[in-house]
Amino acid sequence: MDLSVGESGSTLLIGPTLSGRRRLFHRLLWESPGRPAVVETRNTAECLRSRYQRVAHDDASPPIVVDCITNSLGRSEDDTKTTKYAQDPGNLTSIGMKFADILDQHETDQLSVGLTNLSPLIVYTSTSDVSQFAHILIQKSIGTDWPVVATIDPRVHNASTVEQFVPLFDSVIETRRTDDGDQAYRIQKPERTDWETF
Template identity: 75%
Template sequence: MKFSDILEQRRTDQLSVGLTNLSPLLVYTSPSDVFQFVNILVQKSVGTGWPVFVTIDPSVHDASTVEQFVPLFDDVIETRRTDDGDQELRVRKPEPTNWAAF
C-alpha cells in the first residue's frame, strides 16, 4: 500500500508518522535521496495534520549530513550520554535550551 493511499484513507484520523532511525537509510542510499524522501514524507504528513518524528544517530554521520535535515522540522531535540552514563536532552530548535537530565 502506498503512503499516499494511507493518507487518503485515514485523513480524518489523528495519527503521527515516525521514522525510528534514518541512519540505515543513509548507509545504503545517498543523503540527497534520503533528504528528498523525508522532505516529501514530512510535507504530505504535515499537510494532513499529522506530526512527524524522526531520529538520526549523529555519531554515525558527518555533521553536514545531519545538519541538512534540520530545516525540515519545526522542532529539533538532541540527546547525549554524559561521561557518567546519564542521559541528557536539549531543545535545539526553535529556541535552544540548556542540557537537562532525563
C-alpha cells in the same frame, strides 16, 4: 518534561545509541495526538510495537507500521490494515508507496507520524534522496495535520550530513549520555536550551 510536538509540528531527534533518543522518540509519539503511524527502518514491526508499549499506557493503540526490514530478511509477508511491508530500507519508492497507502486509508483520522531512524536510509542511498523523501513525508503529513517525529544517529554520519536535515524540521532536540551514565537532552531549535537529564 514538556516536549510534545503538538499539532502539525515536526521534530528531529539527534543522538547516538544509548543516549535515550529512541525512548524519547516513542514518548513523543505517545504524547502526540492520534494513533502512531511509524516507518520502521531498523527493526521489524513486532519489535517496534514492543518498544512502543514499554513507554505507552496499556490502553494505547499499537502503532500502524511501515516495516522496511522483514522483506529484506527473506520473509514474504502480505500487507494488513496495520502493517505495510516495504521492500527494504534502500527502496525509498517502496517505502513512500506503503506510507501513501496509510495516508489514503486514514486521511480522515488523526495520526502522529514517526520515522524511526534516517541513518539506515542514508547508508543504502544518497543523502539528497533521503532528504527529499523526508521532506515529502513531512509535507504530506503536515498537510493532513499529522505531527512528525524522526531520528538520526550523528555518529554514523559527518556533521554536514546531519545538518542537511535540520532545516526540514520545526524543532530539533539533541540527546546524549553523560559521564555519569545518565541520559540527557537539550532543544537545539528553535531556541537552544541547557542540557537536562530525563
